[in-house]
Amino acid sequence: MxxxxxxxxxxxxxxxxxxxxxxxxxxxxxxxxxxxxxxxxxxxxxxxxxxxxxxxxxxxxxxxxxxxxxxxxxxxxxxxxxxxxxxxxxxxxxxxxxxxxxxxxxxxxxxxxxxxxxxxxxxxxxxxxxxxxxxxxxxxxxxxxxxxxxxxxxxxxxxxxxxxxxxxxxxxxxxxxxxxxxxxxxxxxxxxxxxxxxxxxxxxxxxxxxxxxxxxxxxxxxxxxxxxxxxLEGEDSLSIRNVRREGPGIEIAVIRLPYVSNGSDIEPLAFEKDVSIRWISSPDEFRNPDAVIIPGTKSAFADLSFLKETGLADKICFFAGNGGTVIGLCGGFQLMGRQLADPAGRDTGVPGSTEQALGLIPADTVFANEKTIVRTKGEANGIPLSGYEIHFGQTKVDGPPFLTSASHTEGYRSDDGRLSGTYLHHLFYNDAFRAEWLNKLRLAKGLSVRLPADINRDxxxxxxxxxxxxxxxxxxxxxxxxxxx
Incomplete structure (x- = not known):
């Protein structure tokens, strides 16, 4: 051939x-x-x-x-x-x-x-x-x-x-x-x-x-x-990049976890003309963003330790507790919850491991032997969504779900929309959701709303x-x- x-x-x-x-x-x-x-x-x-x-x-x-x-x-x-x-x-x-x-x-x-x-x-x-x-x-x-x-x-x-x-x-x-x-x-x-x-x-x-x-x-x-x-989405962590915009706009801090997974989830935000993106790995870099994104991770326990040891955990919690907007994607969603449990040692290699997470949302994650790999469709706050899930952890949420589909609900979304977490990768490629999420940040800052950037893969x-x-x-x-x- x-x-x-x-x-x-x-x-x-x-x-x-x-x-x-x-x-x-x-x-x-x-x-x-x-x-x-x-x-x-x-x-x-x-x-x-x-x-x-x-x-x-x-x-x-x-x-x-x-x-x-x-x-x-x-x-x-x-x-x-x-x-x-x-x-x-x-x-x-x-x-x-x-x-x-x-x-x-x-x-x-x-x-x-x-x-x-x-x-x-x-x-x-x-x-x-x-x-x-x-x-x-x-x-x-x-x-x-x-x-x-x-x-x-x-x-x-x-x-x-x-x-x-x-x-x-x-x-x-x-x-x-x-x-x-x-x-x-x-x-x-x-x-x-x-x-x-x-x-x-x-x-x-x-x-x-x-x-x-x-x-x-x-x-x-x-x-x-x-x-x-x-x-075109980057293949791996080498493609992760900061985006700096001049003039009025909003700034998003993305936590650069050591074991970041599917960092390409953030890339659609880079095509919005008034959005600056900073990938940060220390408290000194945190400054005063308009929102924080905790991306996916291949090792939730290790990255939770990283957040605590560096002091980023305290920064994120203080930010959220003072009216800040935080969203966690897949592993980031797990980190936002109350507790991580690893009975079989799936994530840590040590059976029976448990760790208190950030405690931002009422959710607990248990790492199971079975891996979830599935394409998902549903809606969030009335907005149609599509994407995919890849995760070992199963998360129990005490509160309103982020996504509702014909077969299940998943994730968490606070009543005011400031704190949310979801297993759905590819979330920000959904134009209507991206526009709604960003426009709330714009309005909170006294900026005009915008239509989403046109990102058509074809x-x-x-x-x-x-x-x-x-x-x-x-x-x-x-x-x-x-x-x-």
Whole structure:
């Protein structure tokens, strides 16, 4: 099956962006693209229609390709959960938690088998593979048993395009160094280069482009200018960013938990013209926000200890007790309650652990063995909502629920709406809810209400595909894709 693999010189080089844009561009040009990532290390998850969990980037790439996401598109998902351990998710289902060293020693053969199975299954869904690598293909301490870059390119027998981020500096060294550390067979698979996040007119990079092509013997297929406000969700915590607005507006403080999960839940707020966002990790950074968001966490007990030890717990409680607005998402909702209990040691590894939480809302959480992974629809305060839930904890609430659906209620919302918590990820992607929540903050500050920013994922896919098409040497790229170069 024809295909291409997008690898990078580092993490956050733009692999996910390029792969997602490529999925939509190929679809527009009459191909039937299928995304694939052999192994993802991320706490940003996507729930498939059949209730399975995969990396968020592959879920979005499936949407860009016009497909329903499948767990075969991301056979292995590793979710860091503290102390060097990760939750291992195989074809969308949780297996176990183990250390990175133990995983490398015991899972190599299983990983290869899973990747082979995944490739075989996704080939049934289209005619062109778009494979995304992970990190760098030349992490020399890991290379002997790496499965996520050149090994997958070998298994799928596809050419590789190497992407590098010029915005972080060191572009030439990162490209040349990466190519130098590949063995001869791997080096032959690399057929082209993409320079990502260029600021200014790409014409200014002509000299650099010529140097790269002369030195490496590879074509620079695209020099992609930085595309601000493209509204494509980040894959992992490296994409978390502050947003600062000038002029009148509202400021939201987001607690940067050590084990933050699904931080992409916050991203829609960044597209509101009068909203500033500060990710904070110490009391000194707290200052005087208009609202506080406690995001999801992969380790509620560990992050609760972090809040208490740093003094952020006291800051949040004082803020809430003096009329502040606080919302908790998934693990953040658990932290807002009265108590966490872990009878089986699911979160802590120590059976019978209990801990007093922040005590902001009348709720108690017990961590169970069964994991909830489900897409959810309902309404909150009369506003239709959709999103997804991924959590071990089961929370009992003594008070008005946040969300009501045909099958259940969940979460908590105070009568005045200031304090709320919910298991619903993707909450702020619901335009009507986002507008209502922000407009209450605006009115409290004497500002005018606003309509929500238009965040349409389908438009986003079209936009980033058009951006890629404008700067991509399509003839050269297609020749690589079709095995002619």
């Amino acid at each position: 024809r295909g291409i693999m997008i690898q990078g010189t580092s993490s956050d080089a733009g692999k996910s962006f390029v792969a997602t844009a490529l999925c939509r561009l190929l679809l527009k040009k009459g191909y039937r693209p299928v995304p694939f990532k052999p192994q993802n290390v991320s706490n940003n998850s996507y729930v498939t229609a059949d209730g399975k969990e995969i990396g968020r980037a592959q879920g979005l790439q499936a949407e860009a390709a016009g497909l329903e996401a499948s767990p075969f598109m991301n056979p292995l998902l590793l979710k860091p959960s503290g102390n060097g351990a990760s939750e291992i998710v195989l074809f969308g289902e949780r297996l176990e938690v183990m250390s990175g060293m133990a995983y490398r020693k015991s899972y190599y053969k299983q990983a290869i088998a899973a990747i082979q199975t995944g490739l075989k299954e996704v080939e049934k869904l289209g005619d062109t593979l778009v494979i995304e690598g992970a990190g760098s293909p030349v992490e020399m301490n890991l290379k002997k048993r790496e499965v996520v870059n050149m090994k997958t390119a070998e298994l799928a027998d596809v050419p590789v395009v190497l992407t590098a981020d010029i915005d972080r500096g060191g572009l030439f060294a990162s490209i040349v160094g990466t190519l130098a550390l590949l063995n001869e067979g791997e080096r032959k698979r690399v057929k082209g280069l993409i320079v990502n996040r260029f600021h200014g007119d790409p014409a200014y990079f002509e000299e650099g482009k010529k140097w790269l092509e002369d030195y490496t013997g590879l074509p620079v297929l695209a020099v992609l200018p930085f595309l601000p406000g493209h509204a 438009d986003t896919y079209d936009r980033i595909a058009a951006h890629l098409e404008e700067y991509l040497d399509w003839a050269a790229f297609e020749a690589i894709l079709e095995g002619q170069q």
